[in-house]
Amino acid sequence: MNFGKKIISIVFIVVIGVFFYRQQQLDGICDMNYERDFSAIENLFHKGDNWYWMISDYSRKVGFSLEFMLKNKTSSQHLKLHDLITKVLYVEGKLAGFIGYYPKSPYTWQFLFLLVDQDFRGKGFAKQLLKYAVDDMVHRGAIKIDLVTRVDNARSQGLYQKFGFKKTGETEEHVLMAWRKDQG
Numbered sequence: 001m002n003f004g005k006k007i008i009s010i011v012f013i014v015v016i017g018v019f020f021y022r023q024q025q026l027d028g029i030c031d032m033n034y035e036r037d038f039s040a041i042e043n044l045f046h047k048g049d050n051w052y053w054m055i056s057d058y059s060r061k062v063g064f065s066l067e068f069m070l071k072n073k074t075s076s077q078h079l080k081l082h083d084l085i086t087k088v089l090y091v092e093g094k095l096a097g098f099i100g101y102y103p104k105s106p107y108t109w110q111f112l113f114l115l116v117d118q119d120f121r122g123k124g125f126a127k128q129l130l131k132y133a134v135d136d137m138v139h140r141g142a143i144k145i146d147l148v149t150r151v152d153n154a155r156s157q158g159l160y161q162k163f164g165f166k167k168t169g170e171t172e173e174h175v176l177m178a179w180r181k182d183q184g
Contacts, residue, residue, distance in 0.1 A: 103141075
């Protein structure tokens with residue numbers, strides 16, 4: 001009888017341990033935590049050709065600082081505005097993607113970053129992050145969402161168009177797109 005109680009106690013402890021371990025393992029979309037996530041996000045930005053796709057030529061020339069933006073949760077390269085909302089996507093405990101957006105006005109928001117690690121692409125994570133961000137911005141009052149992508153980034157443009165974003169302009173380097181609540 002005493003042996004049976006010991007077995008039950010051991011099983012109970014293992015189950016509780018597994019439960020708490022799973023609670024600590026990140027999975028899904030959550031708030032970015034600078035101390036926990038910055039290094040992985042920075043590595044993601046520099047992986048492959050991501051830096052090219054994410055950072056404009058002008059920003060590179062003037063000394064773009066991802067660290068300043070994420071540490072201060074700011075959409076500015078110079079001012080600590082604390083307006084940037086940043087989320088990360090974890091899949092099985094690994095950082096798979098990152099999004100960032102901010103209000104330009106109470107009703108117009110700007111999508112700044114959407115990046116999925118190459119190892120996790122083709123699995124619907126970009127769509128998941130985009131939907132999450134648009135829903136969050138609308139919940140916060142957005143009726144219009146702007147974004148900028150590179151002219152030669154057909155894959156991203158296709159994703160945005162499928163989601164209801166429409167081309168609103170073009171420069172030599174970028175395509176400007178917008179989503180409107182009444183059209184989305």
